[in-house]
Amino acid sequence: MNRAGKAMITGASSGIGAVYADQLAARGLNLILVARDHNRLEAIAQRLRHTYSVEVSCLGVDLTQAAGLEQTLALLEQDLTLTMLVNSAGISPKDPVLESEEQSLAAMVNLNVNVLHRLTIRAAKVFSSRSLGAIINIASVVALMPEKFNGSYSASKSFVLVLTQALAGELALHGVQIQAVLPGFTRTELFERAGIDISVIPPDMLMNASELVEAALIGFERGELVTIPSLVDLALWRSFEHTRQQLAPYLSLQHPAPRYFNTPG
Numbered sequence: 001m002n003r004a005g006k007a008m009i010t011g012a013s014s015g016i017g018a019v020y021a022d023q024l025a026a027r028g029l030n031l032i033l034v035a036r037d038h039n040r041l042e043a044i045a046q047r048l049r050h051t052y053s054v055e056v057s058c059l060g061v062d063l064t065q066a067a068g069l070e071q072t073l074a075l076l077e078q079d080l081t082l083t084m085l086v087n088s089a090g091i092s093p094k095d096p097v098l099e100s101e102e103q104s105l106a107a108m109v110n111l112n113v114n115v116l117h118r119l120t121i122r123a124a125k126v127f128s129s130r131s132l133g134a135i136i137n138i139a140s141v142v143a144l145m146p147e148k149f150n151g152s153y154s155a156s157k158s159f160v161l162v163l164t165q166a167l168a169g170e171l172a173l174h175g176v177q178i179q180a181v182l183p184g185f186t187r188t189e190l191f192e193r194a195g196i197d198i199s200v201i202p203p204d205m206l207m208n209a210s211e212l213v214e215a216a217l218i219g220f221e222r223g224e225l226v227t228i229p230s231l232v233d234l235a236l237w238r239s240f241e242h243t244r245q246q247l248a249p250y251l252s253l254q255h256p257a258p259r260y261f262n263t264p265g
């Protein structure tokens, strides 16, 4: 990030995305801010231009609408100065799956999964062809603890984590960096938008978005593939990953394991 560059940030009108805008501008990156609320983006852009003397443009689009997504994908491809994509646009449900409307869960999966997937793949191809660039995907700790929250949301965030882990090897061959950030509860508008009272979250479990992004960017600058800002004991994550990798030789074999053989009588 020391070299001059430009970052496209989705979900930049509030919360984690808006803090990325601030902290990347502070590092001297020019920005493209993407979200639906154009007036809000423009107010953020004006402040960042004034404070950090960087170039900031705004794209007020709904990423779940075909036209808005296509416009964003086209910009990713056409702006030859882009060097980073931050996928932060996302929404959360309020209730458990069985108490949620199927349509609203589908709309959430569309933004959290389908939109992020299209943007990530397009950026991966574009940056790889230029042999530079970076992608930061905002997942969630519920990707690791899916039983603790709405299953559709947790699954959407597992998608983000797995996609990021899976692409890392391919991208590294082309000099492109990718990172998944796994926030825990973070003080943003996410809860209010979902209709969740943020005061029910124990304060010792709730991080400020600025602290979260500062830590995530330090992780990024150190080349971390997966950053879990809250996690003090990194050995826990390493041993979890080590155990997962150790499964590899046993996951695809010619015959089922002996415990699945029918025993006579």
Ligand SMILES: NC(=O)c1ccc[n+]([C@@H]2O[C@H](COP(=O)([O-])OP(=O)(O)OC[C@H]3O[C@@H](n4cnc5c(N)ncnc54)[C@H](OP(=O)(O)O)[C@@H]3O)[C@@H](O)[C@H]2O)c1
Binding pocket: 010, 011, 012, 013, 014, 015, 016, 017, 034, 035, 036, 037, 038, 040, 061, 062, 063, 064, 087, 088, 089, 090, 091, 092, 111, 138, 139, 140, 141, 182, 183, 184, 185, 186, 187, 188, 189, 190, 191, 193
């Ligand atoms: N807050 C947490 O506790 C927490 C924890 C783990 C992970 N996360 C993840 O962090 C990411 C950022 O969320 P946040 O906490 O910062 O929430 P937030 O303050 O509500 O920000 C969400 C952003 O997404 C944008 N957005 C929503 N729908 C959109 C659409 N259809 N098209 C384009 N932009 C859209 C919103 O802007 P507009 O309304 O202007 O479009 C806003 O800028 C999400 O992926 C979320 O799942 C959050």
